[in-house]
Amino acid sequence: MSSSQSAPILSLSKVRKSFPGKEVLKSIDLQIAAGELVALVGNNGQGKTTLMKLVLGLLAPDEGKILIHGEAATSSRTTEQKALFGYLPETTAFYPNLTGQETLRYLSSLKQGAPSRIDEVFAIVGLEDAKQYRVKTYSKGMKQRLGLAQALLGNPKLLLLDEPTNGLDPSGIHEFYQILSRLKTEGVAILMSSHLLAEIESRADALALLKGGVISAHGSIDELIGTAELPSIIRFQKGQKFNLKTLDQILKQHTVEKKYIEHSETFVLTCQPTNKQALLLALLSTDGLINKLIVNDPGLEQLFLQLNSGLEIT
Amino acid sequence: MSTFNILFSIARKEFIDHLRNGWIIAVGMAFAIFSLLITFVGFGFTGAVGIGQEQSTLFSLINLVIYLVPLLGLLLSYDGIAGEHERGTLDLLKSYPFNTPLLLYGKWLGLFMVLATTLIVGLTAPAAVSIYSGHTLQAWTLLLITSVWLGAVFISIAILFSVLILDRGKLIAIAIGVWLLFVVLFDLSVIGILVSTEGDVPMNLVNLLFYLNPTALYRLLSIDLMMDEAMIQQLGLMGQIPPTPTLIAAITAWTIIPTTIAGWCIRTSEK
The missing domain is CATH 3.30.70.260 (ACT domain)
Structure with a gap:
């Protein structure tokens, strides 16, 4: 691995975020390197989605520093920084009257990506046969695949996936992690939140546990289990x-x-x-x-x- | 170049979405039926007060536009941004590599195209009947342009509220409230003031009040552009209508200002 590959794609230092009446994140330190899959876990309401929104620039931190590819991020992301992201929100309904293909064509034009990439991502997520159907006819799992497909448009360097396997069937989950594994080998860094611990266990390179507004445990799962003397x-x-x-x-x-x-x-x-x-x-x-x-x-x-x-x- | 591509992509998507959900056909047909009824019936002005049939029909259609087009603009656009929020696509699009206000301007353009198509569908039949009866195309063209423009004002207002309040339930109530305010209550209030003061209000003040209501501005502009002197005389507006460029500037301001504020709001909401 070259030094540029090992440099963190994302680095958060002492990031704090509060909302009226609630301090959600007190001091977050986290780094993700190229080709690394970090699983963000924690109970509901611990700030997993807030953390992702801070990285994306949808929310501004009260304090702390966020570096994207070594470059300090201001309160709003530049278009160059945004071009590095692929984001899959927790729930996305998309546009029921558009077909899957029209949806990706539309989103690809907004990402200013190459149109040839659309068929590529359809193949990656296994939705080739359904791309001509309107999104309103899609099952929950198909919508989730479409969500992943849009996140892959434009060749992102950092994927932020908020509970991405919700609604996927077991074979869909298996294929999903195969896709992530391939992306990792291409140097894509992945930050993924999930409640499905069994899924993450053998697949994530590192675990970050959000508790009480801080990352209370961070490291490889084997290391953490060893240290915890369970x-x-x-x-x-x-x-x-x-x-x-x-x-x-x-x-x-x-x-x-x-x-x-x-x-x-x-x-x-x-x-x-x-x-x-x-x-x-x-x-x-x-x-x-x-x-x-x-x-x-x-x-x-x-x-x-x-x-x-x-x-x-x- | 890419800014325009993004703008037109958003507008195109908005147009296709409304074309497929049947909005354009359903509302356009309803508008066509109302317009045709007015065209055929002529609203009873004809003959009785000595005004030409085309003039009276157009005047009736201007009133129909005042009642319906603001409502169409508001109902079409009230959930423009809030709808994206509810679908979960607003945050997604905000994370995309383009300036977020473009989303709003692209939506505005798309909704404008939807409304324009709807009004073309709605006004084509009565215009055809009128032109077949020997009347001019010019007045109908002006009616279409000013009507679409009035709709554009209300699209701007609805989009501003849609950025400020991301709740469809509240927004539908606000849309109806805005319509009632500008279409019904405002005129009633002005009449109330005139009656209660027995007309002892400076005309300049009354004219100034009209600038606070885009439908009043539309009415004055349409009368100014489409009605002949006899009709204007009959309406008691001779010498009372502000200059055409002033009216155009005022309606332009009503179109641009809400959209600009909405653009500023959506940009600052990223913080």
């Missing part, structure tokens, strides 16, 4: 030679608490990552003690719940 959940059933005394002895040695779920005859153990390997070894090496072992390592959902509200799931 417990692994181990489930098993009694083996043929099960002995409660032996089990209690092992658990005592590894300072692990057990919980027994009677109706499924399942034991549930919660252990720290540092203990996990030794505990599993001890359980498995005792002949016939356990059966049907399932190990759940901590995931993004656990991380989110812990970081966001201090809750733990078992």
Whole structure:
């Protein structure tokens, strides 16, 4: 990666934004490099959409600095800066009486993009067969694809996607992330808000958690999970030679608490990552003690719940 | 060059949208029926007061325009910007690489084209009947131009409110309020003042009041351009109509000022 590619496309420093009676963002620091997908997560009302609008220049920050491609952004974006953006708002109904093709032709002319790009983006989002139909006949998922298509017009360098997979079916979601993956390899930086943690987990390069007006956690998901020292959940059933005394002895040695779920005859153990390997070894090496072992390592959902509200799931 | 491309793209989209939703055909046909009725019936002025048939028909049509065209302009445009806001496309378009006031000017142009087409549809049939009966094309052309212009004033007013208040429910109420104010209440208020003072009001003040109402300006301009001396005499307006350039300048101001304020508002709303 060259130095220009690794320089952040977007950089926010101590950005603050308040509305009458509410300080939504207190101090936001965030950087996104070319080819990076950053997932912006947080509960409703934490300011994810506000943050995107600040980047786009639809709102002006009260304080702080926003740099786009290293250039300081004033309260309004220049047309050159706007040309770097591709934006997909949370909900967009478009124009029901226009066809998909007319819609993109219209929006492409406003982006001053090449008309040849229109067919290209239709192919990218898989709407080629529906481009002649009026938008009022589109399903929610098709409208979402059309929204993504318009965001891709004009070859943007920074995509801002506000809950982009809302309304997409599972295959649509899969295709959507394939598109994002391709764009990343082309050096497009992506800031995407989402509540669908399972989707993000294996796809985002970094996570930024918005909580209380600040980015309370930022980094790669693996790093954050590692730092948070989230417990692994181990489930098993009694083996043929099960002995409660032996089990209690092992658990005592590894300072692990057990919980027994009677109706499924399942034991549930919660252990720290540092203990996990030794505990599993001890359980498995005792002949016939356990059966049907399932190990759940901590995931993004656990991380989110812990970081966001201090809750733990078992 | 690209500024004009953007402007015409927005105007074209607006026109196609209204053509497809049936607005132009439905309203144009309704206007045509009213106009034809007036043309055929002649409103009872004919003969009784000694004024020519074409003059009386045109005068009746001017009154029809005063009632209907401001309402058409307002209903056509009241959600111009608020509609984009509700669809979620306003923020999207504001993020696009063009100056946001162009969105507003392009919309204005598109809505103007819609209204002009509607009025052409509405006035073609009565004009054809009149011209077939041996009357001139000139008066009808002037009626069309001034009517479209009156509509343009109300498109400007509606777009200004649409930028200021992004709520369609409130905007429809405001549109009807604006129509009532300029078309009904204003004239009634002026008559009220004249009656209550038994006409003891300086004529200059009354003339000045007319500049506050674009429909009053339209009425004076239309009479000035289309009516002959006998009709103007009959209407009691001989020597009372301000000079034509003054009326044109005043209506131009009513068209430009609201749109300019709207452009300024949409630019500052980005902050």
